[in-house]
Amino acid sequence: MHEIIRLQSLSKVFPGPVVALDRVSLAIPQGEWMAVMGASGSGKSTLLNLLGCLDRPTEGQILMGGTSIGELTEAQLTGFRRETVGLIFQQFHLVPYLSAVENVMLAQYFHSLADEAEASEALARVGLADRLRHRPAQLSGGEQQRVCIARALVNQPKILLADEPTGNLDEANERVVMDIFQQLHDDGHTIVMVTHDPHVGMLADRRIELEHGRLVTIHTHDLVAAAPRTADQS
Amino acid sequence: MLPRLLWKSLRGRRSRVALAGGALAVAAALAAALLSVALDISEKVARELRAFGANITVVPRQESLEVEIGGLRYAAAAQAAYLAEVDLPKLKTIFWGHNIQGFAPFLSAPVEAGGRQVLLVGTWFDREVVLPQGPRKFSFSSGNVREPESEGSRFRTGLRAIAPWWRVRGRWVEDLPGDAMVGKAVAARLGVAPGDRVPVRASGTERTFRVTGLIETGGPEEDQLFVDLAAAQALLGLPGKVDRVQVSALVKPDDVLAMRGRRNPQGLPPEEYERWYCSPYIDAITYQIEEAIPRARAKAVRQVAEAEGAFLGRLTLTLVLVSAIAIATAGLGVMATMTTTVMERRREIGLMKAIGAEPRQIARQFLLEAALCGVAGGGLGTVIGLLLAKFIGRQVFQVPIAPSPIVVPFVLALAVLVALLGAALPTWRAARLEPATTLKGD
Ligand SMILES: Nc1ncnc2c1ncn2[C@@H]1O[C@H](COP(=O)(O)OP(=O)(O)OP(=O)(O)O)[C@@H](O)[C@H]1O
Ligand SMILES: [Mg+2]
Numbered sequence: 001m002h003e004i005i006r007l008q009s010l011s012k013v014f015p016g017p018v019v020a021l022d023r024v025s026l027a028i029p030q031g032e033w034m035a036v037m038g039a040s041g042s043g044k045s046t047l048l049n050l051l052g053c054l055d056r057p058t059e060g061q062i063l064m065g066g067t068s069i070g071e072l073t074e075a076q077l078t079g080f081r082r083e084t085v086g087l088i089f090q091q092f093h094l095v096p097y098l099s100a101v102e103n104v105m106l107a108q109y110f111h112s113l114a115d116e117a118e119a120s121e122a123l124a125r126v127g128l129a130d131r132l133r134h135r136p137a138q139l140s141g142g143e144q145q146r147v148c149i150a151r152a153l154v155n156q157p158k159i160l161l162a163d164e165p166t167g168n169l170d171e172a173n174e175r176v177v178m179d180i181f182q183q184l185h186d187d188g189h190t191i192v193m194v195t196h197d198p199h200v201g202m203l204a205d206r207r208i209e210l211e212h213g214r215l216v217t218i219h220t221h222d223l224v225a226a227a228p229r230t231a232d233q234s
Numbered sequence: 235m236l237p238r239l240l241w242k243s244l245r246g247r248r249s250r251v252a253l254a255g256g257a258l259a260v261a262a263a264l265a266a267a268l269l270s271v272a273l274d275i276s277e278k279v280a281r282e283l284r285a286f287g288a289n290i291t292v293v294p295r296q297e298s299l300e301v302e303i304g305g306l307r308y309a310a311a312a313q314a315a316y317l318a319e320v321d322l323p324k325l326k327t328i329f330w331g332h333n334i335q336g337f338a339p340f341l342s343a344p345v346e347a348g349g350r351q352v353l354l355v356g357t358w359f360d361r362e363v364v365l366p367q368g369p370r371k372f373s374f375s376s377g378n379v380r381e382p383e384s385e386g387s388r389f390r391t392g393l394r395a396i397a398p399w400w401r402v403r404g405r406w407v408e409d410l411p412g413d414a415m416v417g418k419a420v421a422a423r424l425g426v427a428p429g430d431r432v433p434v435r436a437s438g439t440e441r442t443f444r445v446t447g448l449i450e451t452g453g454p455e456e457d458q459l460f461v462d463l464a465a466a467q468a469l470l471g472l473p474g475k476v477d478r479v480q481v482s483a484l485v486k487p488d489d490v491l492a493m494r495g496r497r498n499p500q501g502l503p504p505e506e507y508e509r510w511y512c513s514p515y516i517d518a519i520t521y522q523i524e525e526a527i528p529r530a531r532a533k534a535v536r537q538v539a540e541a542e543g544a545f546l547g548r549l550t551l552t553l554v555l556v557s558a559i560a561i562a563t564a565g566l567g568v569m570a571t572m573t574t575t576v577m578e579r580r581r582e583i584g585l586m587k588a589i590g591a592e593p594r595q596i597a598r599q600f601l602l603e604a605a606l607c608g609v610a611g612g613g614l615g616t617v618i619g620l621l622l623a624k625f626i627g628r629q630v631f632q633v634p635i636a637p638s639p640i641v642v643p644f645v646l647a648l649a650v651l652v653a654l655l656g657a658a659l660p661t662w663r664a665a666r667l668e669p670a671t672t673l674k675g676d
Binding site: 045049052054055075078079081082087089091093094095096097098102105106107108109110111114151155 | 581588590591668
């Protein structure tokens with residue numbers, strides 16, 4: 001399959017120094033759903049931020065669709081991020097004074113042109129057709145996260161990056177959100193998702209695990225599925 | 235989207251916006267009020283200042299020698315030249331007659347009172363004058379004909395009008411021929427008090443005056459004996475004569491044109507002459523007095539005019555400085571509010587950058603929000619300020635203040651500028667926030 005992301009010996013060192021990522025090499029084919037797992041502080045968010053062009057690596061290379069991220073200027077990086085990735089966060093990060101549809105339109109506005117009809121459609125796809133005018137404070141956590149997904153999708157990004165998208169949700173809402181991801185995956189989206197939750201991880205095609213910034217294991221979905229479900233019982 | 239974003243952002247953060255807008259409104263109100271007052275009050279304060287003494291002395295032309303400021307002339311009556319009392323109302327018919335706030339004639343000579351030598355001064359205390367004719371028209375070589383403002387045909391004036399600040403123990407004379415006011419020093423020498431009678435003898439005639447009040451001025455008036463002009467003329471045998479007139483005129487501080495006109499007004503080019511003539515410079519007024527009254531020499535008491543000009547300048551400067559401080563304070567208020575806002579909106583800014591906003595888009599939003607605060611706060615403040623100016627005018631200066639049309643755009647522009655300056659630094663910081671770090675954690 002066509003490879004969309006390639007990481008080459010990627011390292012990120014924060015002042016301290018804290019080695020958050022230590023020479024991680026990885027290739028992600030187009031259309032793959034990859035789960036990033038690992039203990040707290042193992043560097044999952046750091047990795048996702050690098051993929052999301054929110055941060056720059058200390059060393060190593062990120063190639064996304066043939067573009068080497070490290071060589072882009074700040075402005076080019078912003079433009080690249082706008083075109084290429086859709087971001088979904090654990091804490092939702094919606095603009096509190098804007099309604100659901102306006103939050104989605106904001107992403108369109110920074111990308112190109114706000115289009116209310118298109119934004120409403122994006123919300124309809126995540127089941128929020130009747131909540132367009134509500135502000136984040138008037139929505140449940142699950143609904144807020146669906147607004148975030150709609151926002152991440154509205155500009156048709158090549159890659160969806162989600163940092164613990166269900167971390168703040170109860171089981172029922174988790175199921176709704178994961179169904180949406182499943183649907184997106186079936187539609188052919190490339191998804192990189194950080195998660196603690198083995199259930200969630202199991203939905204992915206592949207799981208990678210970080211430990212102290214190092215890539216320690218790569219499981220394919222089949223391998224995990226075949227293995228005894230120890231994680232489930234814990 | 236941008237208008238919608240701004241509108242929602244301002245509406246969604248009402249209390250913050252109200253705080254910034256309020257600071258701007260207060261500053262704009264102060265600036266608008268003080269500037270209105272400063273622009274309009276000069277003339278009004280000048281009018282009040284005119285109460286503190288005459289600024290023009292008119293004497294007969296033949297002896298235009300030493301004239302003491304505020305003092306009186308010690309010349310033998312027989313040798314002196316005189317002005318005619320009947321000519322005095324003409325003072326109000328000059329081009330700037332409207333600016334003649336008051337005048338008082340004097341006729342003075344040493345006499346014997348209560349057995350001692352004192353200086354007798356005849357004057358008008360409080361007199362209603364009938365003006366000779368309606369407002370005259372003034373034609374200039376340019377072909378312009380100008381008509382001065384008219385203010386009726388009657389005018390009240392006299393010593394009381396030009397020296398209302400004199401402290402009088404007892405009461406003022408009300409132009410009764412038999413009444414007198416004595417200077418404090420004279421009263422002490424003669425041993426008289428209000429209610430007493432003083433016999434006065436001059437060139438063989440004698441007349442007794444009733445003292446109505448004692449004058450305390452700290453000046454030469456304390457050595458003089460003031461009586462009605464007609465009574466003095468009769469005593470001195472000089473009917474209808476006046477040896478000096480003091481005039482209180484509202485004048486415009488000297489500027490370049492005034493300087494150019496001072497030496498030789500007729501030497502100015504006709505157009506400038508007309509402009510000079512039609513400006514209430516003290517020299518233009520003395521020039522016009524000399525035109526109106528035969529054989530008169532009008533002298534500007536320049537110290538008074540200059541002191542007033544300097545005072546008005548300082549008053550204006552004070553008002554402008556206070557406005558500036560108010561505006562600077564508002565600027566700091568806006569900066570504080572904006573800084574807090576940026577802190578509070580870190581996540582929002584980080585998010586916007588994460589979903590693709592460029593720094594200048596963030597900056598544009600913040601600066602536009604500040605500018606809108608400036609327009610709203612400035613507009614509200616201007617309205618309040620103009621009302622405040624009206625109030626100050628009525629309560630403090632007892633005159634209506636006309637809002638000057640330049641105040642509104644000036645104060646609005648200033649409010650917006652201050653809002654933008656106050657927002658500049660926080661905005662710069664907001665635009666530079668790193669999305670990765672701001673989005674982390676709760
Ligand atoms: N800006 C930073 N400055 C310094 N150290 C940082 C910074 N960001 C992250 N780190 C450190 O880098 C390491 C990896 O952090 P990261 O956020 O990637 O962990 P994580 O795997 O996402 O953990 P969690 O599951 O708790 O979210 C941690 O030790 C963290 O303290
Ligand atoms: Mg994390």
